[in-house]
Amino acid sequence: MQTVNKTKKQPSRFKSVGLFIILSVLIIALSVISLSLGDINIPPLDIITSFIGIGDPDLTSILVEFRLPRILLAILTGVGLAVSGVVVQSIMRNPLASPDTLGLSSGSGLAAVAVTILLPLASPSVLSAAAFAGGSLVFVIVYLLAYKKGVEPIRFALIGVAVSAFCSSGIHLLISKANPNVNAALIWLSGSLWGRTWDQLIGLLPWVVILVPLIWLLAARLDLIHLGDEVARGLGARVELIRLVLLASAVAMTAAVVSVVGTIGFVGLIIPHVAKRLVGPRHKKLIPIAALLGALFVLGADLIGRGIAPPIEIPAGLIIGIIGAPYFLYLLWRESKK
Template identity: 35%
Template sequence: MSKLSLSPKPKQRTFWTLFLLFCLLSLAGIYVSLTNGTFDLSPKDVLRTLLRIHPVEDYDLVIFDFRLPRIVLGALVGFGLGIAGAVLQGISRNSLADPGILGIHAAAGAFVVLFMFLTAGTMKAPAWLSVMSMPMFGFIGGLVAVVMLFTFARQHGEFHPQQLILVGIALASGFGAVTLYVSLKMDAQNFEAATVWLAGSVYNANWRQVLSTLPWLVILTPVIWRRAAVLDLMQLHEVSVKGIGVAVGRERQILLLCCVGLVSACVSVSGSIGFVGLIAPHIARRLIGNTYRYIVPLCGVIGMLMVIIADFIGKTVFAPAELPVGIVVSIIGVPYFIFLLFKTRVR
């Protein structure tokens, strides 16, 4: 019992070392993204602009209107997707699970595209309501995907990891078809905007999008982290977990709702950025082990770093053209997924 309840100090020190390391790497990525681009800025210019020391209008425009919202939004999206991926892998006891593979991305994206089609950018509502509308539509779509997963991926009241993946792939294909159909009904301008958004892009990021994403992360992340011990127990057989008094069904539903909220908020502002929720938990487990108290926050900062770096690569390496961050992540994620699939089959 003492081995389960006591966390060894060396592991805790390792966690904090890794957490601070990834935070520092993310800050380094933010610094590089702020200073480099089509219009290069010196560190001195950036610092003066941020601290409001003799501000220059051109520098204000580049940093506060273009680069900083994009970087902050990318960091929030990466943080949310990394945590959601860790939780989904814990719930399903399947190392291949992530929001994209389980169809949650596609469902949230389909409902957001439907929202874009119905409003066509002409929604008349109070400012706070218009900011939160797209995440709410995405949340509804994610809930639909979760209900369908619950319905089709259970046998005799238990989840089967293999079946969960198969159902998720089918849902992703189905909602992807719905998204394509709705987007083809749009006019040319909205279709182009939807296509860029679906590729997974933070190109048009603004502070309103940051505002719409932040509350979901601030509220739901602590709820997930407080249930880290439950996620540890869920790695046992479901009958064993029920035997020690854990309400597995209730806890799974709470965690799934939290995941849907995080994914929906991220998808509504950045489109479908896949594989972050798949890769970040694998890196975290290799570095710190299988304790979710450490995995959850570590996945957040790893996902944050991944999106910041991928966005920087997309906007600089292929300049003057820009490659959406979702495509850059997929270039890395697809081979990694195939490797994991092959590794799982070998076992």
């Protein structure tokens, strides 16, 4: 019997490893294409010579100072939003949940728009700090309002939607009363990787590098919570503590992403569903695959936005919205059928 069980488990494991390798190769290939394309197309040979230090200094400057940090930032953005989406959907046990349900994006957006409009001379670091603080504050408010001898997922989601609507109204109010800085606010709200540098990348890197492994290490606990609070408690899990740690990790990571690239929706909603179709619901496999799919999704959207009508750039958030909105409607239809 043991031999039969091992034989049954091997194909699934090999499938996950093979999928991990394929997605990694696709990300590398897309990164090379993204390095090549732009206002100035750079052949692959010139890219190689630039990175080994014998290429044209001007091309090297374009690659290292502008394109490479943008590509790496797109990868980190996709990883952070996708893994946060996995956590939120599992904890709330709601396939339509996402980081947006927590009011996080709206809170970050309200703070960022307020700084952009009210303090037009503020540095990008101040804007990022304000967005992070706004998202974190909204999460704390939602959590405190939802807490009543524990946090029920449905109550948490409903309060999150209500607070998110309140923050969205505040954003529209600020924009309607805004000065010419409204254009900068709208670009930020659409979610764009344009003009991002190594400074923003370095600011986001620790959050993703630390929190994604932490969430992955808690994958078994996340499996238990996904089964229901009573089942998890019956198996000895400290449900409230684990839920708080996981939610706080997802919130912190999403707030860090939003504070750097703006509000990019649908990644945390769509990618977990696609990953589950590929490897199933077990979080030990689901989290790495979702992270790679998220990176591939955002990287591809940014590449399409840059290449569809150069030199004009379409923000990655708009491209993702065009793709994500129909899929969201499909999810709504599928859940209504159930």
